[in-house]
Amino acid sequence: MTRPIQAFVDQNALQNNLAEVKSRMLASKIWSVVKANGYGHGLSRIFEGLRGSDGFAVLELNEALTLRELGWRGPILLLEGVFDARELEECSRHQLWHTVHNETQIDWLSRHKTQQGHRIFLKMNSGMNRLGFKPHSFKSAWTRLNALPQVDEISLMTHFSDADVPNGTQTAIKTFMQYSQDLSGEVSLSNSAATLMPSKPPVLSAPSEDWARVGISLYGGSVNPSLFPASHWNLEPVMTLQSQVIATQALKAGEHVGYGSIFQAPRDMLIGIVACGYADGYPRNVASGAPVLVHGTRTQTVGRVSMDMMCVDLEQLRDQGIESGVGSEVTLWGRAKNGTVLSIDEVAMSAQTISYELMCGLATRVPVSTLER
Numbered sequence: 001m002t003r004p005i006q007a008f009v010d011q012n013a014l015q016n017n018l019a020e021v022k023s024r025m026l027a028s029k030i031w032s033v034v035k036a037n038g039y040g041h042g043l044s045r046i047f048e049g050l051r052g053s054d055g056f057a058v059l060e061l062n063e064a065l066t067l068r069e070l071g072w073r074g075p076i077l078l079l080e081g082v083f084d085a086r087e088l089e090e091c092s093r094h095q096l097w098h099t100v101h102n103e104t105q106i107d108w109l110s111r112h113k114t115q116q117g118h119r120i121f122l123k124m125n126s127g128m129n130r131l132g133f134k135p136h137s138f139k140s141a142w143t144r145l146n147a148l149p150q151v152d153e154i155s156l157m158t159h160f161s162d163a164d165v166p167n168g169t170q171t172a173i174k175t176f177m178q179y180s181q182d183l184s185g186e187v188s189l190s191n192s193a194a195t196l197m198p199s200k201p202p203v204l205s206a207p208s209e210d211w212a213r214v215g216i217s218l219y220g221g222s223v224n225p226s227l228f229p230a231s232h233w234n235l236e237p238v239m240t241l242q243s244q245v246i247a248t249q250a251l252k253a254g255e256h257v258g259y260g261s262i263f264q265a266p267r268d269m270l271i272g273i274v275a276c277g278y279a280d281g282y283p284r285n286v287a288s289g290a291p292v293l294v295h296g297t298r299t300q301t302v303g304r305v306s307m308d309m310m311c312v313d314l315e316q317l318r319d320q321g322i323e324s325g326v327g328s329e330v331t332l333w334g335r336a337k338n339g340t341v342l343s344i345d346e347v348a349m350s351a352q353t354i355s356y357e358l359m360c361g362l363a364t365r366v367p368v369s370t371l372e373r
C-alpha cells in the first residue's frame with residue numbers, strides 16, 4: 001500500500017462557490033483568479049468547475065497558455081502584464097489581455113509589431129504602493145496608451161490594500177473615482193474581500209464595476225476568518241487534505257511525544273501518528289492543539305509537526321465512544337467522508353497564517369484527485 005496521504009479538489013464546491021460569489025457581487029462579470037496554479041489546486045483540476053466564469057486571471061504566461069490548451073477561448077488577463085517585450089508576441093497570438101502598470105510596459109507595447117489590437121487593463125496605484133501608476137499620472141498613461149495603434153480597448157483597474165476590513169476600501173475608491181472619472185473604459189476593482197465584506201452603502205462604496213477579480217472565495221476561503229467563517233457566505237471547501245493514522249502510541253501520564261518533547265501527556269492517553277508532515281504542506285508552526293478530524297470527529301494535534309508525521313489525540317475520541325487506530329481516516333482540512341467540514345481557515349489561524357498560504361503550499365508529493373459529489 002502507498003502512503004495514505006492524498007488531496008481532493010471538489011468540483012461541486014467550485015461550482016457552488018462561483019454561483020455564491022456571482023449572486024453577491026455588484027460587478028457584472030467575474031475574473032476567476034487562478035494564479036499560482038489555481039491557488040495550489042492545479043489549473044486543470046479547477047478549470048471544469050470554474051467554466052462558468054467570464055474570464056480567467058493569471059500571473060504568468062504559461063498559466064494562460066495552459067488555459068488555452070485546456071480549450072478556454074474566452075478572456076484571459078495577465079494580472080501583472082508582461083515581464084518582457086517578447087511576451088507581447090504571445091499576447092497577440094493567444095489574445096491575452098494584459099495589465100499595464102508602468103511606463104516600461106507602455107514602451108514595449110509601442111515598439112511591438114502586431115495586427116492584433118491589445119486589450120489593456122491600466123492599473124492605478126490607489127494606495128497599496130506595489131504596482132500601478134500614481135493617481136496623478138494615470139490620465140497621461142491612459143492618453144499615451146490610447147494613442148497607440150497596438151491598443152484596442154483600455155480598462156481601468158486598481159487593487160485594494162485593505163478590503164478585508166469593513167469599509168476598508170473607501171479611501172482607495174475615492175482616489176480611483178477622482179482620478180479616473182473622465183476616462184472611458186470598463187472598470188475592475190474588487191477582489192474577494194471587496195466583493196464580500198460589508199460596506200456602508202452610500203456615495204463612495206460602489207462605483208459601477210464591470211469586472212470583479214475573485215480568488216480565495218472561489219476556493220472556499222474566508223476573506224476575514226476572524227470576523228466571518230467561509231460558511232457565512234455559503235462557501236464550501238474545495239481542497240481536502242486527508243491521510244490516515246499509521247501507528248498508535250499508548251502514552252502514560254507524564255510521557256512525551258515527538259521532537260523537543262514539547263507535549264507531555266496529562267493522563268494516560270492514546271495518540272495517533274498520522275502520515276502528514278510539513279513536507280506535505282501542513283504548517284510546522286501550528287500550536288499543539290490545532291483542530292483535526294479523525295473519522296470526521298474533531299480532535300487536536302499534539303506535539304511538534306515533523307517532516308513526514310504528526311500526532312493527534314485519540315483519547316478525546318475514546319471519551320466519546322469512538323474507536324480509532326491504524327487506518328483511521330484523518331482530515332487535515334476540508335471535508336471528511338462523513339460530511340463534517342474542518343475549515344482550512346481554522347488550521348491557518350492555528351499557524352498564524354492565511355488559507356491562501358496553505359492552499360498554495362500543498363506539496364507536489366501529495367497525490368491530488370478531483371472529486372464529484
Ligand SMILES: *Cc1c(COP(=O)(O)O)cnc(C)c1O
Pocket residue numbers: 033035079159190191192193213214215216217
Ligand atoms: C490575487 C489577486 C486577486 C484575487 O484576490 P483574492 O483575495 O484571492 O480574491 C485580485 N486582484 C489581483 C490584482 C490579484 O493579484
